[in-house]
Amino acid sequence: MLLMIPGPVQLHERIIRAMARQMIGHRTADFSAIMEFCVNVLKDVFGTEGDIFLISGSGTAGMEAAIASFSKVKKMVTLENGKFGERLGEIASRYTEVERIQVPWGESVELDDVREAFENGCEAIAFVHNETSTGILNPAKEIARIAKEYDALVIMDAITSAGGDYVKMDEWGVDVAIVGSQKCLGAPPGLAAVAVGENAWDYYNEKCPYYLDLAAYMKKLKDMQTPYTPAVPLFFALAEALRIIEEEGLENRIHRHRILSSAVRKWAVEAGLELFPNLNKYSSYSNTVTAIKMPDGVTDSELRGTLRREYGILISGGQGELKGRIFRIGTMGNVGKFETISTLAAIEDVLMRKNAVKPALQYAQILLRDLQ
Amino acid sequence: MLLMIPGPVQLHERIIRAMARQMIGHRTADFSAIMEFCVNVLKDVFGTEGDIFLISGSGTAGMEAAIASFSKVKKMVTLENGKFGERLGEIASRYTEVERIQVPWGESVELDDVREAFENGCEAIAFVHNETSTGILNPAKEIARIAKEYDALVIMDAITSAGGDYVKMDEWGVDVAIVGSQKCLGAPPGLAAVAVGENAWDYYNEKCPYYLDLAAYMKKLKDMQTPYTPAVPLFFALAEALRIIEEEGLENRIHRHRILSSAVRKWAVEAGLELFPNLNKYSSYSNTVTAIKMPDGVTDSELRGTLRREYGILISGGQGELKGRIFRIGTMGNVGKFETISTLAAIEDVLMRKNAVKPALQYAQILLRDLQ
Numbered sequence: 001m002l003l004m005i006p007g008p009v010q011l012h013e014r015i016i017r018a019m020a021r022q023m024i025g026h027r028t029a030d031f032s033a034i035m036e037f038c039v040n041v042l043k044d045v046f047g048t049e050g051d052i053f054l055i056s057g058s059g060t061a062g063m064e065a066a067i068a069s070f071s072k073v074k075k076m077v078t079l080e081n082g083k084f085g086e087r088l089g090e091i092a093s094r095y096t097e098v099e100r101i102q103v104p105w106g107e108s109v110e111l112d113d114v115r116e117a118f119e120n121g122c123e124a125i126a127f128v129h130n131e132t133s134t135g136i137l138n139p140a141k142e143i144a145r146i147a148k149e150y151d152a153l154v155i156m157d158a159i160t161s162a163g164g165d166y167v168k169m170d171e172w173g174v175d176v177a178i179v180g181s182q183k184c185l186g187a188p189p190g191l192a193a194v195a196v197g198e199n200a201w202d203y204y205n206e207k208c209p210y211y212l213d214l215a216a217y218m219k220k221l222k223d224m225q226t227p228y229t230p231a232v233p234l235f236f237a238l239a240e241a242l243r244i245i246e247e248e249g250l251e252n253r254i255h256r257h258r259i260l261s262s263a264v265r266k267w268a269v270e271a272g273l274e275l276f277p278n279l280n281k282y283s284s285y286s287n288t289v290t291a292i293k294m295p296d297g298v299t300d301s302e303l304r305g306t307l308r309r310e311y312g313i314l315i316s317g318g319q320g321e322l323k324g325r326i327f328r329i330g331t332m333g334n335v336g337k338f339e340t341i342s343t344l345a346a347i348e349d350v351l352m353r354k355n356a357v358k359p360a361l362q363y364a365q366i367l368l369r370d371l372q
Numbered sequence: 373m374l375l376m377i378p379g380p381v382q383l384h385e386r387i388i389r390a391m392a393r394q395m396i397g398h399r400t401a402d403f404s405a406i407m408e409f410c411v412n413v414l415k416d417v418f419g420t421e422g423d424i425f426l427i428s429g430s431g432t433a434g435m436e437a438a439i440a441s442f443s444k445v446k447k448m449v450t451l452e453n454g455k456f457g458e459r460l461g462e463i464a465s466r467y468t469e470v471e472r473i474q475v476p477w478g479e480s481v482e483l484d485d486v487r488e489a490f491e492n493g494c495e496a497i498a499f500v501h502n503e504t505s506t507g508i509l510n511p512a513k514e515i516a517r518i519a520k521e522y523d524a525l526v527i528m529d530a531i532t533s534a535g536g537d538y539v540k541m542d543e544w545g546v547d548v549a550i551v552g553s554q555k556c557l558g559a560p561p562g563l564a565a566v567a568v569g570e571n572a573w574d575y576y577n578e579k580c581p582y583y584l585d586l587a588a589y590m591k592k593l594k595d596m597q598t599p600y601t602p603a604v605p606l607f608f609a610l611a612e613a614l615r616i617i618e619e620e621g622l623e624n625r626i627h628r629h630r631i632l633s634s635a636v637r638k639w640a641v642e643a644g645l646e647l648f649p650n651l652n653k654y655s656s657y658s659n660t661v662t663a664i665k666m667p668d669g670v671t672d673s674e675l676r677g678t679l680r681r682e683y684g685i686l687i688s689g690g691q692g693e694l695k696g697r698i699f700r701i702g703t704m705g706n707v708g709k710f711e712t713i714s715t716l717a718a719i720e721d722v723l724m725r726k727n728a729v730k731p732a733l734q735y736a737q738i739l740l741r742d743l744q
Contacts, residue, residue, distance in 0.1 A: 003395055008396075008397070010394065016394060019391045019605055020391060020392035021388065023375055023381070023382065023383050024373065025373070025377055026561070028686075056585065056603075057433065058601045058739070059600075061428075061429065061583045061600070066439055068581070087582075094581070095578065116558070188395055190606060191603075203659075209581040210463045210466055211433045212581065228432040229380065229430045229561045230561065230562075231561055231563075231603060232380055232558070232561055233606065233609070234603060314397045314400075
């Protein structure tokens with residue numbers, strides 16, 4: 001099965017092999033060396049001089065570690081224009097008062113509303129950079145700039161952007177950011193990395209969960225150790241995935257992600273389909289996942305079921321209220337031209353049978369030619 | 373390196389190979405089938421008809437999920453005679469009032485003190501079954517029986533017992549129990565399983581951490597799914613580890629663990645070493661890890677360092693205040709006669725150079741002969 005979903009992503013053969021190793025003791029210099037390598041590459045990926053904490057758990061565990069550990073605020077604002085934005089609001093509500101800015105999924109958040117939240121006394125903001133559920137890229141730089149005018153803490157979910165799109169924490173003024181292993185980094189699921197700038201510790205809340213208490217991770221970081229037993233095979237895999245990122249170069253990698261997603265978008269529009277996100281002046285289309293409206297007269301199982309059965313390709317449907325209304329194509333991690341064009345050709349074939357699209361593969365092909 | 377530490381354990385070749393697979397989508401029937409298999413075998417391992425929740429995270433994440441999710445009590449008592457008992461007290465203190473029964477590490481907890489805690493109004497108890505830091509097996513059955521006289525909730529850390537020693541939740545009256553993947557189950561680290569009986573839900577506390585909220589896991593269990601992206605490769609590995617357990621048979625497996633640990637203990641005593649735990653009428657030696665006092669005149673690095681450098685064998689030292697005072701040999705998971713006798717021979721060789729032991733390998737050999 002070819003995975004073209006927004007995580008877990010298809011693994012590079014080298015990453016699969018990296019896991020096929022006997023265990024090592026985690027309280028050893030061998031483990032610390034692996035962790036140190038991961039930490040150093042991740043600093044580049046996040047664009048930060050801050051600390052990197054590696055948590056054995058999903059991206060959600062990473063988000064909760066970030067929000068709970070740094071929740072000593074009167075009020076936090078969360079931006080919610082998709083499933084993962086809403087999740088931030090739900091998590092934050094367990095730790096502090098939250099002003100939840102909610103717009104329909106796929107709509108763009110207005111910066112004026114963000115400003116108003118700070119005027120209303122919010123001391124921190126949590127938002128999703130790349131909203132996977134809707135294929136929208138929220139304007140991280142602009143949001144952080146406004147937050148900094150009010151001297152507020154900025155927590156950014158970069159779970160599906162870091163490693164595939166520009167994330168410049170220090171330059172933008174983002175204090176805390178999170179990435180998941182199984183997205184643009186190209187590794188298997190099960191690890192989250194939380195990047196933390198020094199400022200964040202002013203907001204440290206000791207009443208956070210024990211397992212997700214970043215102060216415990218901080219204490220062990222100087223020895224390149226984790227406070228609790230790490231998921232060792234996933235560290236082997238992450239290190240190999242980050243080696244591949246180093247070899248490709250972060251700029252080249254981001255360029256590749258941009259070309260792949262723009263080819264998907266170009267194909268969709270020329271084929272007569274409609275992209276799902278409703279952009280405003282500041283938001284933009286995701287460069288790692290594309291959400292497309294399901295054409296009239298085609299069901300989710302007709303499209304995705306046929307694709308899976310006949311072609312062995314897995315793409316995503318809509319989540320929650322978007323079930324059956326959109327489909328989503330992930331172009332994340334180590335996939336390239338081959339996987340992308342095959343996926344579009346297969347989708348086109350299936351939708352042509354329902355007279356739901358016109359042939360448009362050539363438009364994607366032209367864009368993909370730019371990729372070596 | 374041969375890992376003879378109390379987790380992560382040496383992996384069986386089949387389990388290593390099970391991880392060397394391309395990713396699959398986690399919201400698929402393929403994943404659900406793997407999860408269902410794991411859940412069913414784990415019910416046997418725990419001796420329960422209750423529900424099994426699989427959390428991507430360390431054993432500590434599992435313990436916190438159990439304690440936090442079921443912490444709606446006036447007061448909880450924790451039994452602390454080692455590092456992991458103390459950890460339970462620290463975790464529980466984040467969620468409710470806690471009466472911490474603390475005795476020196478390696479000592480046995482007195483059942484009268486347990487009874488007194490319930491007389492004092494404790495409505496729940498959390499304790500460690502097999503205390504890895506000291507090599508002591510706490511009397512789970514007796515503790516649960518007293519708790520049930522007071523109709524109290526029983527939460528048991530079976531992280532290093534389940535799969536290697538008897539754990540009979542339903543028979544003993546244990547409501548919630550936890551196991552870690554990288555111990556007696558023989559899988560790599562990174563997953564925790566929490567077994568939950570129906571009674572526990574009377575104590576459900578909705579103010580638990582989002583990621584560790586067992587109600588969210590419960591909601592997804594009927595579809596054999598997890599609420600957040602699972603660590604897929606570790607599920608592949610766990611399923612293979614549980615297949616090996618099924619093939620060996622749980623009774624045979626427990627028998628093997630008992631023989632291996634008794635061979636270690638017999639060797640130690642005959643060699644002139646002293647076992648660390650101070651037993652009382654109800655406690656006993658661990659059947660999965662053996663803690664031995666470091667002989668006079670031998671340092672931790674002389675023993676463990678030499679063993680690692682010359683033999684490529686990793687055993688554990690003491691944790692916290694026991695650093696340098698004890699050493700620990702794990703005989704967990706899928707290790708057998710070969711690994712155990714090699715380890716004892718190597719230790720004997722190193723300690724003979726310091727005139728710290730007399731030859732005693734034959735005593736272990738006789739016991740190990742019983743193993744096929």
